[in-house]
Amino acid sequence: MRNLTKSLYPDFYFQDIDLSMISDLDKNQIPFPVVIKPNIGYSSVGVHKVKNEQDWDIAVNQLKADLLHSDGLYDSEVVGSQTVLIEEWIQGEEYAIDGYYNQDGEPVILNVFKRLFKDDYDTSDRIYYTSKLAINEIYNDALKFMKNILTVLPLRNYPVHLEIRKKGNRVIPIEINPLRFAGAGTTDLGYHAYGMNMYEHYFSGTKPDWNRILEEMDDNIYSFFFAEAPLEINLEDVARIDHDALCREFEHVLEYRQLPFQNDRSMAIIFYRSEDLNENLQLLHLDLIPYLTIKHLAFI
Numbered sequence: 001m002r003n004l005t006k007s008l009y010p011d012f013y014f015q016d017i018d019l020s021m022i023s024d025l026d027k028n029q030i031p032f033p034v035v036i037k038p039n040i041g042y043s044s045v046g047v048h049k050v051k052n053e054q055d056w057d058i059a060v061n062q063l064k065a066d067l068l069h070s071d072g073l074y075d076s077e078v079v080g081s082q083t084v085l086i087e088e089w090i091q092g093e094e095y096a097i098d099g100y101y102n103q104d105g106e107p108v109i110l111n112v113f114k115r116l117f118k119d120d121y122d123t124s125d126r127i128y129y130t131s132k133l134a135i136n137e138i139y140n141d142a143l144k145f146m147k148n149i150l151t152v153l154p155l156r157n158y159p160v161h162l163e164i165r166k167k168g169n170r171v172i173p174i175e176i177n178p179l180r181f182a183g184a185g186t187t188d189l190g191y192h193a194y195g196m197n198m199y200e201h202y203f204s205g206t207k208p209d210w211n212r213i214l215e216e217m218d219d220n221i222y223s224f225f226f227a228e229a230p231l232e233i234n235l236e237d238v239a240r241i242d243h244d245a246l247c248r249e250f251e252h253v254l255e256y257r258q259l260p261f262q263n264d265r266s267m268a269i270i271f272y273r274s275e276d277l278n279e280n281l282q283l284l285h286l287d288l289i290p291y292l293t294i295k296h297l298a299f300i
C-alpha cells in the first residue's frame with residue numbers, strides 16, 4: 001500500500017526491514033517519531049509507537065514479544081512475523097471507512113467510524129464509534145481520498161476498508177485493507193447506527209443516501225467495543241468469561257456477541273448507544289482481566 005501511494009505522498013517516510021535485522025538498525029537514521037508494526041497484521045497486534053531513540057529498544061522488544069505470543073493464535077497470512085514496517089507517526093484524528101468501487105470505478109462510502117485511544121501510545125482496536133458529527137467531519141475528505149487512489153490503482157467492483165488520519169487539511173492513509181469491510185464485525189455498527197446493510201449495497205451495486213441518513217439520525221453516539229484478552233494471558237488457562245458482568249458495564253447495549261475465545265484473544269463484541277462520549281472515555285480504561293476466571297493449577 002505504501003509503495004502504491006508513494007506518488008501521492010512523496011514526503012511520507014517508510015521502510016520495511018527483516019525482523020531479524022531490526023535490532024541492528026542504526027537508530028540515528030530513523031526520523032522519530034515513528035510507528036513499527038508487522039508488514040502483515042490484524043487487530044493491532046505488534047503495533048507500537050516510538051516517540052524517540054530512547055523508546056526504540058523497548059518498542060522493538062515488545063514487538064518481538066507480541067509476535068511470539070500471537071504465533072499460535074493467528075495464521076501467518078493474518079499476522080506475519082518476517083518483515084516489519086517502520087513508518088512516519090501520522091498525527092491527527094483517526095477514522096475508519098467501509099466502502100467500495102462500483103462497476104464504473106465510482107467510490108461509494110458505506111460506513112464512517114471514528115477511533116478512540118486512551119493515550120498517545122495506545123494502538124488497540126477497543127472502541128470505534130459513529131455519529132452525525134463524526135460522519136460530517138470526514139465524509140468529503142474520505143471520498144476525495146478514495147478518488148485519489150484511482151489515479152494509481154483503477155479499481156472496479158472492489159470492496160475496501162480504509163483507515164485514515166486527518167490533521168488540518170492533510171489526510172494520510174494508515175491502511176487500505178482489500179476485499180473486505182471492517183473486521184471482527186465492526187462493520188455492523190452501521191446497521192445499529194443508521195440501519196444500513198453494507199453487503200447488500202455492495203452486491204446490489206447501490207449506494208446510500210447520506211443526506212437522508214444524516215437528517216434521520218439522532219444525536220447519540222453509536223459505538224463498538226472489542227473485548228480482547230491481554231496478550232500476556234494464556235488462553236488455555238482461562239476457565240470462563242463473566243459475560244453478564246461485562247455486559248453490565250454498558251448503559252445501553254444494542255447487541256452483545258460472545259466469541260469463542262479459545263480460538264484467539266477475542267472475548268466479545270458489544271454494540272451500544274450513549275448520549276455523549278463520556279461513557280467511551282471511561283470504557284477505554286476498563287480492565288478486562290477481572291472478567292476472566294483462571295483455572296487452578298494442580299501441583300504434584
